[in-house]
């Protein structure tokens with residue numbers, strides 16, 4: 001039996017289309033269809049976590065990005081592993097059995113969401129609410145920061161010069177997009193298809 | 196607005212943190228008696244000057260930090276990880 005189609009945490013109004021100012025270069029917002037797993041290593045468990053994840057675990061303020069997968073530092077010995085969506089719960093099960101008892105693995109697939117924000121004005125829109133300096137010098141691709149935007153805790157990952165992935169608390173995804181719509185309205189924005 | 200230099204995240208605004216009170220109090224031994232536990236739970240100094248206090252980087256790395264802050268000037272002399280020792284300036 002297959003699981004029912006998952007509902008988007010971004011709500012029924014987050015439908016593809018163009019909004020806000022016309023012309024120029026719109027900011028693009030799109031839900032990423034991903035699995036999200038939180039990996040927390042206990043004392044001395046970092047090596048086991050790294051071998052389970054299968055890549056270098058980034059240090060503070062960094063994300064390790066490979067194509068559409070990424071591992072994001074969120075706290076000392078704590079990371080989010082984000083991979084293209086596959087079978088429900090499979091990623092967490094695989095990581096948990098590979099990592100063993102010194103590592104806590106928690107599926108965040110229903111607890112968090114990932115929004116991709118892209119376009120030349122993406123950083124300008126995000127900067128309106130970010131306490132973290134997003135200038136290219138201070139926050140180059142591969143940077144990650146957890147901060148508070150409009151009272152919501154958001155993990156910002158800089159993917160490339162004009163692309164950010166935002167890891168949001170699932171239940172706040174709709175509220176966050178309400179804020180982001182206002183921030184992006186002056187540039188115009190396009191809601192893309194989930195990918 | 197304080198700017199707190201988190202040892203993990205770098206300089207962040209106070210709004211990302213939650214205040215956690217005096218970081219210098221020590222839990223007395225179990226047999227220390229009611230008076231010692233009363234002082235431990237309720238009595239706090241209110242110094243004019245340097246103070247060592249807990250701040251929780253709740254909207255960041257979620258770590259508890261020790262901050263050495265001057266209660267008059269709001270200068271911050273040091274921010275340390277929870278388990279690290281801090282030194283308090285003399286003046």
Ligand SMILES: [Zn+2]
Pocket residue numbers: 201202203204205252255256257258
């Ligand atoms: Zn921090």
